Structures are given as structure tokens and as C-alpha cells.
Amino acid sequence: MAERVTICVVSSGRADYGLIRPILDALRADPWTVGQLLLTGTHADPRFGSDADDLIEADALVPMPLDGDDSGTAARGAAAVLTGVVEALERLTPDAVLIVGDRYEILAVAQAAMLLRLPLIHLGGGDVTEGAIDEGIRHAVSKLAQVHLVTHAEAARRLRQLGEEDWRIHTVGNPSLDSLAAAAALPDAALEGLLGRPLGADNLLVCFHPVTLLPDGGRAEFDALLAALGELPASTHLWITRPNADPGHEGLTRHLTDWASGRANASIHATLGAAYLPLMARCRAVVGNSSSGLTEAPSLGIPTVNVGVRQQGRLAGETVFHCAGEAAAIRAALAKAMAANLAGAINPYGDGKTVPRILSVLTSLPERDTLMHKRFIDIEVAGG
Structure with a gap:
């Protein structure tokens, strides 16, 4: 042309x-x-x-x-x-x-x-x-x-x-990696302004979507994830994005809302928008079944706990810790991820x-x- x-x-x-x-x-x-x-x-x-x-x-x-x-x-x-x-x-x-x-x-x-x-x-x-x-x-x-x-x-x-x-x-x-340096450099005060609340002493980014090839849409995996997250100390803030629009999202969203009610260390967001990548850079780990944990988090040196079968088969680097959708497996993977030394880890999705x-x-x-x-x-x- x-x-x-x-x-x-x-x-x-x-x-x-x-x-x-x-x-x-x-x-x-x-x-x-x-x-x-x-x-x-x-x-x-x-x-x-x-x-x-x-x-x-x-x-x-x-x-x-x-x-x-x-x-x-x-x-x-x-x-x-x-x-x-x-x-x-x-x-x-x-x-x-x-x-x-x-x-x-x-x-x-x-x-x-x-x-x-x-x-x-x-x-x-x-x-x-x-x-x-x-x-x-x-x-x-x-x-x-x-x-x-x-x-x-x-x-x-x-x-x-x-x-x-x-x-x-x-x-x-992956083109989203081109903007990661600027995202990581955003000052904490500016990020907290976007979020509307202060960062926690420790922070986890939680993203879980319906699993469209499972008969229950991933509900059992989601229950296990929430059970594991519920055992974390109150000093760990859970930044949780709502499930996407796939079939089964309404049930997962209702369950998430009920679970988070009364938990001062959990906040639910329809979208984090411009705050998503800067927040990811401040987190101890990304947890759930979103592709961003496999494709973007590695460039920030942030570990990902990939829960269940939704991303099964997707290319993953050494910063990704796979686990079954069971509470004990998620707890173990979280502990392993947050203790890992990821210095020098390479993102297979680009430079x-x-x-x-x-x-x-x-x-x-x-x-x-x-x-x-x-x-x-x-x-x-x-x-x-």
C-alpha cells in the first residue's frame, strides 16, 4: 500500500x-x-x-x-x-x-x-x-x-x-510492554490518587475470570482462591478486578462482593484503567487466571500464581507459578512465589x-x- x-x-x-x-x-x-x-x-x-x-x-x-x-x-x-x-x-x-x-x-x-x-x-x-x-x-x-x-x-x-x-x-x-517503564515510575502518591485509597503494607493483584470450558464456569476454582486469600494477614491489601463478561460472570461477581463485604483489606474494581500496570509494579504477586500475569508481570519482575486451567498451554516464563484450583495448592504457590528470587528473569513475550x-x-x-x-x-x- x-x-x-x-x-x-x-x-x-x-x-x-x-x-x-x-x-x-x-x-x-x-x-x-x-x-x-x-x-x-x-x-x-x-x-x-x-x-x-x-x-x-x-x-x-x-x-x-x-x-x-x-x-x-x-x-x-x-x-x-x-x-x-x-x-x-x-x-x-x-x-x-x-x-x-x-x-x-x-x-x-x-x-x-x-x-x-x-x-x-x-x-x-x-x-x-x-x-x-x-x-x-x-x-x-x-x-x-x-x-x-x-x-x-x-x-x-x-x-x-x-x-x-x-x-x-x-x-x-507484546505492545503493552512498551509502556511498563513509565508505569513503574509513577510516584506512589499519583498512583494512590488514581486508586482512591492508599497502598497496603503488602499488596496483591487478584484477577479471576470465568473458565468457559468447565461445567461450573470456574466456581470451584474461585471458591478455592477466595479461601486461600482469606487466610492472608490483614496487612496484605487485595486489589481485585471484577470478572470479565464471559458467561458465568454474574455469579462470580455476586460471590466476590459477598466475600469482600466487611474486609477492610479487599477492594473490588470494575477496572483499574491507567492504574493497572503501576499497581502491578507495586504488588508482591499477581494471583488468578488472567493472561496479564503471564505476559506483563514478568517484565516488572513480579511473580504470578496462575490458578487452574483457564491459561493451560499458554507460554509462561520462570516468574509464573502454576497451581491447581485448590486452596492448599494456591497457598503453597503463593508462598513459593513471594519467596522466589526473580532477578534477571526474562519475559518471553518481548523486550x-x-x-x-x-x-x-x-x-x-x-x-x-x-x-x-x-x-x-x-x-x-x-x-x-
């Missing part, structure tokens, strides 16, 4: 906004690119945290109705996203669409781009999370995408295994220089016809 290229960057909620924001800023700062922002998913739903400034700034906002807590609600919400995103993209007329990850509403965005014959740029393909429906969604989106921005070499190998052409695959790292690599890819995209006509590359298997 020799002329100035317009790329519509899509975010579906708090989980991917930290990934797309530095990319959007780079696109808007570069003279050869135009960055558009399309918000969908839970961005307009205050139950999951929304930022009024981001909503005002967006070039398009596509709400996702979530009037229930079951799989049917998710399916109907995704259908509404498909319709709304088609209308938004027809109005915005970008040259390409950039999406992140593996949420069900992101699959709807990918469908919209495909049906409108817009080149799709996918960040985060090739990862593995065997405990959630995200696994199938991620690989499906990869097959719909024309350009792949992957966070590590193993992910690139898996995309080649899926038949993707090598020239379409770019190993760039904090991802955004310039992404911008280099986006400013040198081939012509549209070349992008849109994909070939399937067979891999010869020994003995097959």
Missing part, C-alpha cells in the same frame, strides 16, 4: 485496550498512517469499567447488549456486534482493520471485515489457552486474517502449522520495543489484492 493507509483499530474492552492504545497512538503520530478507533464489547457497559474520555474519542462505538449471564446472551451480543461493526466500517471506510486476541465479540469483528473484504490484521494469534472457548476463537480469527502480529516465536510456528504463509507472520512481541516493529509492518503492507488472496501452505510430516 504505497499511499497513506487508514487502519481501524478495534478494542472490545479493558483486556485489550492496553494492547491497542500504544499502536493507535503510533498510527496517529506517523505521517503515513491514519488511526481510527472503534470501541465495542463491554466498553459502553459501566459494569465492566468504561472511560468517558475514550468513548468520546472513539470514531465509532458499537454497544454489545448483555442482559443475561448465559451462553445465549453471549451469542446474541456477538450477533449485535457483527451488525453494528459492519455499519461502522461502511461509514469509516478504512484500508484495513486491526484486532487483538480471542474474545467472542472479536470473532464477530473479524467476520465483518471478511464480508466487507477488508484486510484483517490480527495481534496475538498462535497462542494456546486450552481451558477456555477463546482457544477456538483465536485460531478461527487467525484463518480469517491477512496479517499476523505474534508475540513470540512459538506462536509464529503454530500459525505456519495452520497453513499461513510465512511472509504474513511477523514476530513483534518493550514492540510498537516500532508493528508500525514498520503497517507502513509497508502489500497491495490489497496481494493481501486478500491467501494460499494454504501444506506442511510435510515425516512418515505421512
Whole structure:
């Protein structure tokens, strides 16, 4: 694409906004690119945290109705996203669409781009999370995408295994790591202003989401996590983010609210927003089943206790301590994590220089016809 290229960057909620924001800023700062922002998913739903400034700034906002807590609600919400995103993209007329990850509403965005014959740029393909429906969604989106921005070499190998052409695959790292140095340098007073309360003597960041491939949605694992956290001393403050919008979130949120009631050392947040990474840098550990503990915490030298099966199969470095979703196992993993010497630990998801690599890819995209006509590359298997 020799002329100035317009790329519509899509975010579906708090989980991917930290990934797309530095990319959007780079696109808007570069003279050869135009960055558009399309918000969908839970961005307009205050139950999951929304930022009024981001909503005002967006070039398009596509709400996702979530009037229930079951799989049917998710399916109907995704259908509404498909319709709304088609209308938004027809109005915005970008040259390409950039999406992140593996949420069900992101699959709807990918469908919209495909049906409108817009080149799709996918960040985060090739990862593995065997405990959630995200696994199938991620690989499906990869097959719909024309350009792949992957966070590590193993992910690139898996995309080649899926038949993707090598020239379409770019190993760039995780873009959220580019802003970690600034996040860690935020003064305590400024961070406490964002949080609305003082930091504890010790701090833990707790993030647990529904486990969509378990019959109970992860409730037993969540109960075990809360039991383990309940035994920690009152001097340890628990900064807890609410579960995401996956089916089963309402039950987990009610249980969490009841459990935290009357506990002075526990605070629940719909989203921590700009405080999330600076707070992570002040914590003794990250605990739960969020991918950020595997992808971002290592660069800060913060250990992660990864609970249960949600992230099963995802690449993890030496700062990650896996444990079963049982109270005794969680207690043991927490003790081990907080006693560990992590000096010199390497984050397998990148070096904090991802955004310039992404911008280099986006400013040198081939012509549209070349992008849109994909070939399937067979891999010869020994003995097959």
C-alpha cells in the first residue's frame, strides 16, 4: 500500500485496550498512517469499567447488549456486534482493520471485515489457552486474517502449522510492554490518587475470570482462591478486578462482593484503567487466571500464581507459578512465589520495543489484492 493507509483499530474492552492504545497512538503520530478507533464489547457497559474520555474519542462505538449471564446472551451480543461493526466500517471506510486476541465479540469483528473484504490484521494469534472457548476463537480469527502480529516465536510456528504463509507472520512481541517503564515510575502518591485509597503494607493483584470450558464456569476454582486469600494477614491489601463478561460472570461477581463485604483489606474494581500496570509494579504477586500475569508481570519482575486451567498451554516464563484450583495448592504457590528470587528473569513475550516493529509492518503492507488472496501452505510430516 504505497499511499497513506487508514487502519481501524478495534478494542472490545479493558483486556485489550492496553494492547491497542500504544499502536493507535503510533498510527496517529506517523505521517503515513491514519488511526481510527472503534470501541465495542463491554466498553459502553459501566459494569465492566468504561472511560468517558475514550468513548468520546472513539470514531465509532458499537454497544454489545448483555442482559443475561448465559451462553445465549453471549451469542446474541456477538450477533449485535457483527451488525453494528459492519455499519461502522461502511461509514469509516478504512484500508484495513486491526484486532487483538480471542474474545467472542472479536470473532464477530473479524467476520465483518471478511464480508466487507477488508484486510484483517490480527495481534496475538498462535497462542494456546486450552481451558477456555477463546482457544477456538483465536485460531478461527487467525484463518480469517491477512496479517499476523505474534508475540513470540512459538506462536509464529503454530500459525505456519495452520497453513499461513510465512511472509504474513511477523514476530513483534507484546505492545503493552512498551509502556511498563513509565508505569513503574509513577510516584506512589499519583498512583494512590488514581486508586482512591492508599497502598497496603503488602499488596496483591487478584484477577479471576470465568473458565468457559468447565461445567461450573470456574466456581470451584474461585471458591478455592477466595479461601486461600482469606487466610492472608490483614496487612496484605487485595486489589481485585471484577470478572470479565464471559458467561458465568454474574455469579462470580455476586460471590466476590459477598466475600469482600466487611474486609477492610479487599477492594473490588470494575477496572483499574491507567492504574493497572503501576499497581502491578507495586504488588508482591499477581494471583488468578488472567493472561496479564503471564505476559506483563514478568517484565516488572513480579511473580504470578496462575490458578487452574483457564491459561493451560499458554507460554509462561520462570516468574509464573502454576497451581491447581485448590486452596492448599494456591497457598503453597503463593508462598513459593513471594519467596522466589526473580532477578534477571526474562519475559518471553518481548523486550518493550514492540510498537516500532508493528508500525514498520503497517507502513509497508502489500497491495490489497496481494493481501486478500491467501494460499494454504501444506506442511510435510515425516512418515505421512
